[in-house]
Amino acid sequence: GQQLNQSPQSMFIQEGEDVSMNCTSSSIFNTWLWYKQDPGEGPVLLIALYKAGELTSNGRLTAQFGITRKDSFLNISASIPSDVGIYFCAGPSGVDGGTSYGKLTFGQGTILTVHP
Amino acid sequence: DTGVSQNPRHKITKRGQNVTFRCDPISEHNRLYWYRQTLGQGPEFLTYFQNEAQLEKSRLLSDRFSAERPKGSFSTLEIQRTEQGDSAMYLCASSLRAARLSEQYFGPGTRLTVT
Numbered sequence: 752g753q754q755l756n757q758s759p760q761s762m763f764i765q766e767g768e769d770v771s772m773n774c775t776s777s778s779i780f781n782t783w784l785w786y787k788q789d790p791g792e793g794p795v796l797l798i799a800l801y802k803a804g805e806l807t808s809n810g811r812l813t814a815q816f817g818i819t820r821k822d823s824f825l826n827i828s829a830s831i832p833s834d835v836g837i838y839f840c841a842g843p844s845g846v847d848g849g850t851s852y853g854k855l856t857f858g859q860g861t862i863l864t865v866h867p
Numbered sequence: 868d869t870g871v872s873q874n875p876r877h878k879i880t881k882r883g884q885n886v887t888f889r890c891d892p893i894s895e896h897n898r899l900y901w902y903r904q905t906l907g908q909g910p911e912f913l914t915y916f917q918n919e920a921q922l923e924k925s926r927l928l929s930d931r932f933s934a935e936r937p938k939g940s941f942s943t944l945e946i947q948r949t950e951q952g953d954s955a956m957y958l959c960a961s962s963l964r965a966a967r968l969s970e971q972y973f974g975p976g977t978r979l980t981v982t
Contacts (some may be wrong), residue, residue, distance in 0.1 A: 755909075782969045793871075793958050793973035824932065831973065839909050843969045854923065855971060857909030 756782040759857035772828040772861045774840030783823035871974035892961030902958040
């Protein structure tokens with residue numbers, strides 16, 4: 752089945768620093784989603800990307816849909832303590848990412864720790 | 868808009884018992900999904916409904932698992948004869964069947980511990 756690989760697995764940064772993480776796949780996705788999960792809670796949708804090359808921002812977060820359609824990137828600028836959590840990339844599963852929107856495949860997550 | 872809600876938030880049960888979880892999706896959303904998440908992993912798809920029809924089930928969903936969405940609104944997930952390996956966070960999500968139905972919105976989850 753389709754797999755998403757996220758890197759790095761974890762990051763330890765100082766408050767105010769910028770953060771970059773990425774997600775790669777062996778197969779093409781037509782949609783990329785980024786979620787954040789706090790301990791004991793469900794994932795919260797941050798950004799959705801629908802076109803190759805698309806760059807979308809949500810406050811201090813910026814995500815890009817890779818032009819090969821096999822990768823995506825998430826950047827966080829000027830990190831703050833509440834950015835702590837696990838960041839997941841996800842995409843709809845299917846033959847080419849477009850035949851089935853019924854389920855999402857998730858990466859294993861990037862754990863972000865922000866030191867004040 | 869109150870978001871997706873799940874009950875209970877936590878459930879501790881003994882091996883062999885049956886448990887049932889409930890999910891109430893966002894009111895106008897007609898697609899509802901169940902996922903399971905274990906420690907250190909991303910959520911894994913279990914099943915989903917469009918209105919009251921169950922359209923897809925994962926191979927992860929053994930015969931001991933059953934899900935229903937009788938009136939196309941709330942859904943229940945039942946696990947019969949629980950095993951220790953069923954211990955996980957069970958997440959429910961919903962989406963609107965429209966252009967952007969990949970955008971799934973998750974509830975807070977039900978944490979199941981089987982002792």
